[in-house]
Amino acid sequence: MRALCALAAVFLWLFIPAGHLHAAPLAVTVVLSESSGAYLEFSDALREKLLNKNIYLNVVDDPGEAIPEQGLIVAVGMKAATAIAGSSAHAILNVFVPRAGYEKLLHDFPLRAASKTCSAIFLDQPAERQVRLIEALLPGKRSIGILLDSYPPDDLVQLRQRMAKHKLTLHEHKIGPDFPLHVALQHVLDSSDVLLALPDAAIYNSSTIRNILLASYHSGDPVIGFSPSYVKAGALAAVFSTPAQIAAQAAMAIQRYGETRMLPAAQHSQQFEVSTNEQVSRSLGLAIKSAEELHQEISAIMGDEP
Amino acid sequence: MKKRNRPLWCCSCQYLAWMFMFSGFPVFTACYAGDDVSEQSYLQDFPVVLSASRLSQPLPETPNAVTVIDRDMIRASGFRNIADLFRMVPGMYVDYRDGYSPFVSYRGGTDDYTRRMQVLVDGRSVYLPPYNTVDWEDLPLHMDDIERIEVVRGPAAPSYGSNSVLGVINIITRDASALDGASIFVTRGNAGGGNGASDAVVRYGRSGERLDYRLMLGAKSDNGFNFPAPYKNWYNGYNDSSHTYMANMRGNYHPGGQDSFDLQLGFSDGTHATGDPGNYHAPPHDIKNNSNFQQLTWLRTLGQQEDFRLHYSHTHRNSVDERYTNDGLYWLTDNVSVHRHEIELQHTTQLGSANRFAWGAAMREESADAPTLFLAPQKLHQSRLFANDEWRISPRLLLNIGAMLESNGMGRKDVSPRVAVNYHVTPEQTFRAGISVAHRNPALFEERSNNRYTATLEQYFLSSGGLRPERALSREIGYLGEFRSGLSIDVRAYNDQVSNLIFADPFVYPWSVNKMPSYDFRNEFMVHYTGLEGTVKYSWDAKKNRLIFNFAHQVAGATLFGTPKIMTQAPALPPPLWGIVQGIGLAQIQSIARDFSASAPMNSFSILYSRQVWERCSASLGYYQQGAVYILTGDRQPLSRRLDVRIAEQFGPAGKVGGGEVSLVVQNALKDSSVGYSGYLFDRRAYLAATLNF
Incomplete structure (x- = not known):
């Protein structure tokens, strides 16, 4: 009887559509380097973008705090990015990191460089x-x-x-x-x-x-x-990307990860503003x-x- | 390589020393050090640095014609005295009574006491009682302290306050942060023969996170001019040598994002030789002048578009002039001690997207203790309210409208309004039309003089008082073109009318022993000036070559109104003699009306050409020509021409320890026989100067 049950379970796992299997909320943990200003602006904007998207968002403002291994980690800023890169987190999206900072991170943690589940949205402009x-x-x-x-x-x-x-x-x-x-x-x-x-x-x-x-x-x-x-x-004048613009791009990457378990390649923010x-x-x-x-x-x- | 003279943060210093502020706060307060790459640079918040009142109007948007003399021009000119710089302003007249008494005049009515322009140094008026003149020689200011000079050609009371009648000279000194390190500057020249001229200036400055400061210690000596015999006899043997010690300090403390405190202190001590053996009242002797000032400016920035500025200054000048008459019988004194306290509050803000509004109030107390000029120490309290709105009606059309209400402390309240329209035909070309009214308050000496030598029973001036301020009505149209090719053209046509012009009016003092004329001051004339003036600048070859051409043509005239005092006073002498004395007095005042038209040059022009010969060598030529002038004290200054040459070579590491510059300046290189109105001869003179950073 026990063997029959196990067989039925395997059968269900094989034939139930993937989407139904992933219908459980994706757990996203946002780790802030600081709990202030632009970091909070980013997490608030991200929360808003992911509302009703079947994503469970948890914001942590201490990079040293224990974080879940599963799910997606969004590291906000270099301090968080460095702490998370050295953890056992599976998937990491780094934001608020300059391109050079991200390159240095990959250099320091070469395993992350080889992973398809580590990416970034750069803070600097091309x-x-x-x-x-x-x-x-x-x-x-x-x-x-x-x-x-x-x-x-x-x-x-x-x-x-x-x-x-x-x-x-x-x-x-x-x-x-x-x-x-x-x-x-x-x-x-x-x-x-x-x-x-x-x-x-x-x-x-x-x-x-x-x-x-x-x-x-x-x-x-x-x-x-x-x-x-x-x-x-x-x-x-200056050209820059706002926390909200980066949050919007991060939200898209998160949703894509939810669907494909893949993160887009590290890239600059697509949206930007000009101020004079x-x-x-x-x-x-x-x-x-x-x-x-x-x-x-x-x-x-x-x-x-x- | 572009060669412009910018705030020269020159001289020696170590990078770390510069990066740490004076009081020891670390620099890297909000950033990761070294090669860590962080997001902090992107997220860091900065205070507003270029707030509303720090941003000056660009020339195409100013309500008046403005000439800017920048550091490049100052350096290229090779001038050693600040007053000479105004030879580079169209329509401005510069001359000297003697080696240390320059006067700078715009328009006409020129005499030894030119007093119809406001002169400000960093917002502090140096236009001082009792005569309301500027003692250029004793300003605690060296040429290299100057960042730039803005000369406003026309009345500008709403922007620059009292006495901005015919124009304003606004000297802006270098920021406290402009110097980081130490330097020494020396000059040696053959001016005036004898010991010639020498200057020595030492500077030191530091710049930090919250505190910047710079210090200057200087000394200058000058042998003045030669007064050759064919000219006025009474200047034969005249000694006009001088030496002056000076010091100034500027410190800026900016503890947070909002506030900036700017403290300036200055001191000068000068000894000026004067007199000649043939002068009964002034045999050879020294005049000792001592000046000092303190000023504090607090700027509170409330945002990009709003700030408050509170400015306080105190200026003191003490002049000791004591001697015996040349027969040794009488002790004469002409001592003057002057204080001025001034406080001003200004609020600048943006109203909507189209209006920038500045308004404020100021109070001033002036006092003068001059026993020979006044019966008792004099004090004056003045106050003013001012406002100016810069209304951008459309991107092309700008309206500047403003006014100043002033209580002059002598029982008068006057309004000085100004309206100007600037129309940008294209982004490069602007037409301007403006009309303005400004008032010049009577000087303390004009209103309250009782100038006499009790010892010799001589009465020179005795004011009856009750003077009305001089009132200038100015109308102008102007064109300004600033082209990308490096060409700029600034042309202005104007008509100014000054009513109630105050002038010395002869009369016979009833108790006078010798019955020689004394003088009162009265609102005696109405004058008008009509002219065309302008500047053409052209720079080429990446600004390695720069040419500035100024020209001015003016006609002036004066009308005597009212009856000269000597014609109405009771006879002071028996009838036949009285008639003669009246005739002399009347002729004197009528001659002023007649000769007023010649009291400014009808034509004048100047050319300054500077060139970067090679990377470290620059050369410049300046040619200055002023038409003949009738000085209203009765002297005539013939046409003067002068060609100055300067060549400079930099050495060592630019801007760093061991670096510097040597230069040679030859003034009046063609040896034109330039004779001043007082009879001095401005012969060819040369200076060698050197700067070293250490």
Whole structure:
């Protein structure tokens, strides 16, 4: 009798459609690096997107907390991503991670690199998008300056290639013990029309941003940032993806995982926003297009993005 | 390579030292260090840095014509004195009475005490009582402290406050954060013969997370001008050498995102030789001037589009001028001690998407203790309310409308309104039309003078008081083109009328022993100015070459109204003599009306060409020509021409320790016989200057 029951169970497992078998809610655990600001904005937006999608969402705000091995883990930020990569979690979707940070993670945890159940949505924008923003925003300015310290070499290669492709001249100034920031900044402002801020925390941080923006403004050189905060502070413009936009893309990946048990390849956020500072553009005497026009212009030509 | 002179965060410093603020707070407060790649850079929140009041209007949107003198121009000009910089402003006239007494005048009515322009240094008025003039030589400010100068050509009371009658000079010094390290600057030249001219300036600055500061210590000495014999006899043997010590400090403390506190302190101590042996009242002696100021500006940012600015300043100037008459019989003093306290609150905000609105209030207390000029120490309390709205009616059309209501402390309240329309025909071309009214309050000396030497029983000035402010009505149309090719054109046609012009009116003081004319101040003239002026700039070859051409053509005239005082006063002498004295006095005042048209150059122009010869070498040529001028004190300044040449070579690592620049400046290189109205000869002079970062 016991053998008969077992046979019946195997029969049912073989012939019942897969969808019915997966009808049980997918367990998704969102692990936040911090329980604040953009992280919570992301988890709230994700919860909203996955409402009534037969997904059980659990948000954990301590990366050190024990997490279930099964189900999908969404690691939000590098701290969570590093903690989860080292755990026994089966499937991981990393968000709020820069591309270079994710590459480093895979390097540190090579087993994850081979897995089809580890992926990411990058927080940074593709270089092409940045370059196209500059072109659309300031068509007359062809000389772009950057300050470097610990900016990832691969990202720099990408940026150089994209600048060259668009025939923009890139002036690189690497700071160091014998080339301090204030000297490098002066050089870059002297040699360039635009200062492109890069996510290089040794250069652009709360200690330095005030003087960088003031010096650039007094030189008449606009700064292009990479987050809305830069635009608020005084940069001319920035292209970025909001937590809600990343959450929307993450929600799609989660649903796909629920259906296929596969995650899409690691990628940049498909949705993005452009923000401009009209007061700064006016004061610098720059006639620029509206953020909506710029977004449309960049979006319209993004089809050929690699 | 583009070569522009930006805030030069020059000199020595170690990267880590720069990255740590003065008070020792670590820099990396919100980021991962080293090669960790984190999302923090993307999520970090920053305070608003470029808030509403930090963002200046671009030239195509200003309600007045504005000339900007930037650091590149300052450096290329090779000028050693701040006053000379205004030779690069169309329509502005610069001259010297002697080696340390420059005057800067816009329009006409030029005399030793030019007093119809407001002059501000970082919002602090340096237009000081009792004469309401600027002591350019004793400003605790070195040329290299200046970030840029905005010269507003036309009345601008709603934006710049009291006494912005014919224009405003707005000197903006470098930020506290502009210097990180130390440098020394020295100059040596042959000016005036003898010991020539020497300057030495040491600077030190630090920049940090919450505190930036810079310090300057300087000394300058100058042998003045030569006064050759063929000119005025009374200047023969005149000694106009001077030496001045100065120091200034600027510190900016910005503890959080919202607040910024900017403290500035300055001090200068100058000794100016004056007098000549033939002058009874002023044989050779020294005048000792001492100035200091303190100012604090608190900027509270409430968002990208709104901030409050509270500004307090105190300025003190003390001048000691004591000597015996040249016969040694009488002790004469012309000492002056002046204080000014001023506090101003300004609120700037965006109203809807189309209006940027700035309004505020200010109070000022001025006091002057000058026993020879006044019977008793004088004090004045003034207050004002001001507002200006920048209304963007459409993307092409901008309306600036504003007014200032001022109580001048002398019983008058006046409104100074301004309306200007800017129309952008294309993004590169703008037409501007504006009309404005501004008032100049009588100077304390004009309103309350009792200027006499008791010892010699001489009365020079005696004010009857009750003066009305001078009222300027200005109408202008302008065109501004800024083209991508590197060409910019700024042209302006204007008609200004100044009524109630205050001028010295001769009369005979009844108790005068010698019955020589004394002077009252009265609202005596109405004057008008009509002119065309402009600037053409062109830069090419990636800005390695830069050409600036300024020109101005003006006609002026004056009408005497009312009856000169000498014609109405009771006879102070027996009839035949009285008639002669009246005739002399009347002729004197009529001559002012007649010669007023010549009190500004009819034509003037200047050219500044600068070129980057090779990567580390730059050269520039400046040519300045001013037409003949009649100085209203009765002197004539013939046409003056001058060609200045500068060549500079950088050495060592740019902007770093061991780096610097040497330069040679030759002024009046063609040795045109340039003679000042007071009879001095501006001969060819050369300066060698060097800067070293250490």
